[in-house]
Amino acid sequence: MFGFLAPTALLGLGLLSIPILLHIFKPRKVKRTPFSSLRWLRASQHRLSRRIKWHQVFLFLLRAAFVALLVFAIAKPVLSPGGGKGVAERFVIVDVGRTMNYRMAEGPSPIERARHLAEQALLQAVPGDRSAVLLAGSQTESLGPLAEDPMLYLAKLRTVQAGLTDADLTATLRVIPPMIGTHRPDSNVELYFLTDHRATKWRQGDIAAFEQKIGQPVRVRVIDVGADMMRNAWVSSARFIETDNGRRRTIRVQVGAAGDETTDRTVRLSRLPGLPEQTAAIKARPGQITQAEFQLPPDYDLRDKIGQVTIEPADRLPSDDTAWVDLDARGATRVLLIEPPSTQIEELQPGYHLRAALDALADAQGGGLRVTRRPDRSVSADDVNAADVIFLAEARSMSDGTVQAIERRVQAGAGVAIFLGPSVDRDFYNSRLYNPLRPTASLLSVRLKDPVNRRADASLPRLGDVKWNHPIMSRLFDPTLGDMAQVSFSGYYRLEEMAGGGGGEVLATIGGQEPAIIDRELGEGRVVLFNTSPNDAWSDLPRRKSYVPLVDQLLAHLSGGLNRRVLEAGGAVALPLPDANPDTKITLTTPGGQSLDARPRTVGGRVVMQVENAAEAGVYSVEYQTPQGPRTFRFVVQVGGHDATLARADDQALTSWWAPSKFETIKPGGDKDALDLGGGRTLLEPWVVAAACLFLMAEMFFVHWLCPRMNPNVMSASLLSRRGSMLNTVGATTAGPAR
C-alpha cells in the first residue's frame, strides 16, 4: 500500500499549473518593434517561431519533475506492501522508570534500547495512522498530541532519559481516552509499551478502568527491553529506632536482594557529624530481607542529623543502593490514641489492632509518625492540643474539657477518627459528642440508636456501597486481591440521620443499610466515623489485609496529606513549617545545590511548604522566616523502592488482565535489535529527494552544456577555440531559447 504521511502537502502540485497558465494566458511578452530592415538579421539566424521548441518542453518537464518530486518528498510517501488500513491510533509508551538505567552485562541499557525501538515503532506507521509518544515515570508525560506524522516526536524521543522514580506504566492509560477524543470510524487502538517489563509497573485496576472507558478491544504489545535475569540489592528501609526510654538508639537497615545468587555486601553508615563511619558485612540473599544495625551513643544530639546508608560495592542498579536516615523527630505527624483501659491483656484491648497498625506505619515512615496513647478518662487538653490526628478507639466517655478541646482542635484543622463499639457510653455520645443544639458543630453528626447484634445470623452483612473514588478508599480497590468488600459485621449501631442533611458523606454501608463509614468536615478539620469497633469485636476489618493501608489512608486524609510518609523522588512534597506565616518566603535547596520554587500554603490551619516535583534523591534544606527569626531544617527524599525487586511481570496474568484485548510480548534480540511490527513499511522520502536531485542535475546539464551550442553568449573561450567561429556555430544551429 502506497500513501503519504502528510498528504496535504500534495496541494503544492498546484504550483506546476502556474507556468502553464502563465504561458497560456499571459499577454505576449515579446515586444513588437519596428526595425529598418531584417535583411542582415535574416542572414544571421533562423526564425525563432512562437511554437514551443522541443527543448523548451523537455526543460519544462525536467523542472516540473523536480518540483513534483520535492512536493512528494514533503508529503512523506510511504510504501507498505504488507497491508495495514491506516486508521490506527498508536501510542508508544516508553518506560522511564529508574530500573531502565540497569547496566546490562553487554550492550546498551534498557532505556537506550527503548529509545531506539520506539523510533522504529514510530517509523513503521502506515499512512493515515496517528501516533503519540508517552513517557511513563511516576507521572505520565506526553510528547505531544496524536499526529499523522510521527517524525515530529523523533527529536524529543532521542533525548529521553530514565529518571530516579519508579514507573507506573498503567497510569499512562488514563490520558489515552481523552487524547483519542472522538473515535475515527473503523479505527483501532494500538499500545506499544517499551519497558523492562517488571511486575511492579502494572496495575490491574488501571487496566480495567481503561478498557471500560475505551469501549473497544485494543492491541497491546509489550516490547521487553530488559534482561531475563536482573540482579539487584537495595536498601529496603533505614529507620531510626529509639527504645528503652531513649537509652538505646539504633539505626536498622534492611537490605533486599533479587537475582539468582547470594552476594557479599557491606552496609556503610556515614555522614553523621561527630561519629565515625560504621560498616556491617551482610549476605544479600535473593528474596530475603537482610538486616544490619548500627548503634548510636545515647547522648548523641539527634537534632538536624541525617545519616547516609550505602550498600557496597555498587551493583547494576546503583540508584537504590543509597538511603538516608533522618534522626530528627521534628515535623513528624503526632497521633493521639484515646482508648479505654479495659483489660491488661494487650491483645484484647480495643485499640490493639489500631495501635499495631499505627506502630507499623510509624516504623515504615522512619520517624514520620509519633503515637501517644492515653486512657479516655485521663486524657488532657494539652494532649489534645499537641495532636494532629486523634483516634477515639471505642472511648467510653471523656471530660467536658477534653471534648471541648477536641472540638476546638478539629475546628482548627486536626482530624478525628471515631470508632464505636460495645464499650461506648451511648448517652455520652448522644449528649456530648452529638450536641442536639448545635448538630453541625458537634463531633458526631448522627445519633446512636440501638446497637445491632448479628452474631446469630446465618450470614453476616458485608461492607457495601463503597465509594471507591473517595481518597480513603481509592487505593484499596483491587477486584482480584482486594478484601475490603468482604468485611463482615457482627455488630453495629443504628444511626439516626440528622434532619436537613449535613451529616456528612457515607463512604460505605453495612449490608446496604446502616452507614459503615461517614466522612465529614468540621471547621478546618475532618471527622470520620466508623460504625464498628476498632478491634475485631464487631467486624473482621482489623484482620483484613486492607486494614493497615486503610489506616494509612485515614491518617493521610485526616492530616490533610501532611502525614510525613517516606518522600520519594519524582513525587510531590508537602511539609509543615512550624511558626511560619502564610506569606513567608521559603528558600529550598536541592541535594545538587540548586534552588527550587516552593510555595507556602495553609492546610488545616498550618502553614506548609509544597513542592510539585522533587526530582532528586538526597537531603534537601529549607530556610524560612518566622516572627522569631529565620529557621532551617532538612528533609530527605528517597529513591523509589517499589520497583527494586525487578521481578519480571507474569505474561499470563497480564494477558488475562487485558482480555478481551489482544496482548503479546515481543522480545527483540540479536545484534541488530530491530523491531518488525509487520508490513515492511518503507519511507520513500530519501529516495524521492535523491530522484529530485538527479532531475535538477539533468536540467542543469541540459541547460549549461547543450544550450551554449545555440546561445553563443555563454560559450567559454575554450569551447570557442574548439568549435570555431561563432558565425559558423550560430549559422549552423537553430536559435537558442530566450533566457
Add this chain to the structure above:
Amino acid sequence: MTATASNPTAAPWFSRLVSRFRRSVLNHGGPEVITQVMQDGNPNRYLDPKVIARFGLSPLIAHLVVEGFISGLHKSPFHGFSVEFADHREYVPGDDLKFLDWQLFARTDHYYVKRYEEETNLRCHILMDRSASMAFGTNGLTKWDYGCFLATCLAHMMMKQQDAAGLTLFGAKPGLILPPRTRSSHLRQMMQVMINNPPEGTTDMVTSLRATVRNLKRRSLIVLISDLIDDPEETLSAIKLLGAHRHDVIVFHLQDPVEIDLSFDGSTLLCDMETGEELEVDPASLREAYQEKVRETNEFYKKGLTGAGIDYQPINTTQPYDHALWAYLQRRALVGK
C-alpha cells in the same frame, strides 16, 4: 511604439520609474524606437537653430554653424571645376591664382582670370533615400530627419556661394525631382518638399540611381544620402554607375546606432518597416553575428566605393552632423578637390 517628437529626457520621474520597471520586469527594455518624422509644422525646421540645437545636431551655437561654414571658417571645396573654357575676365585682387591665365599674361603683360562655363554654377544633386527604412530612428531623431538636416545644410552652403543645388527623392523608383537652382527660395522649396514627402515604400537603389543617371545631362556633384539598405552588390554597382558617368559622387551612409549594435533587450518581434515582414529574435544570442554582418557590409561599401573614386562617409545619427560634415570637408580639402 508611440511616436514622440518631444525630448525623451524630459519624461517625469514617475514615467522614468515605470519605464525602468517595464524594462527590468516585463522585459520591455531597449531603445525607444521612433518611426515618424518631425511634424511640427515648421517649414524652416531644418534650418531652425533651435531645432538644430534641441537635437544636438550642432554643438556649436546653432545659427552660426551654417554661417561658420559659409563665412570663411573654411572655404567650400565645392567650386567650379567645369573644363569648358568660356572667356577671360580681368584679375581682381582676391581671385584664386590657379585660375590666372599665365599664357595670356605672357602675351599681354596683364593679369586675366579664366572663366569657365558655369564656373560659379556648380550643379549639386542631392539624392535623398525616401524609403520607409529611413523613417527608423532612436533618441528622438529618425534617419530621414537627420538626412534632411544634412541635405539642407549642404544646399544652403552651396547656394551661399552661388552654386545650384537640387533635390531628388527616391525610393522604389525615382520620385520627385527639384532641379538645381541658386535662389534662396529654392532652399525653402527643398525643405517643403522634404517635409511634405515623408519616407514610405521600399528601396530600389538600382532603378532609382539608373534613372537619375539618365536624367543628368551635365556633369554634376551627386550627394547620395541613404541608409543603403538594399542588395549590396547591386547598390554598389548602381552607385559606381554614377561615378562612371563622370559625376562627382559623395555617399553619406546614414545608420542609427541600434541598427549597428542591435541593442534590444530580451526577446523582440522585429517588424520590417519596408516589407512588413516580422521576425522574432533573441538579440543577445545573435548580436555579435549581426554586428559582424553590418561591419562586413560597411566594409564592402567602403572598399567598393573608394576603389571607384567615390567618397564614402558612414554617419552615425547620434553624431552631430556638423562634426560629420566638418570631418568630411577637411578630408576633401586635403585631397584637394
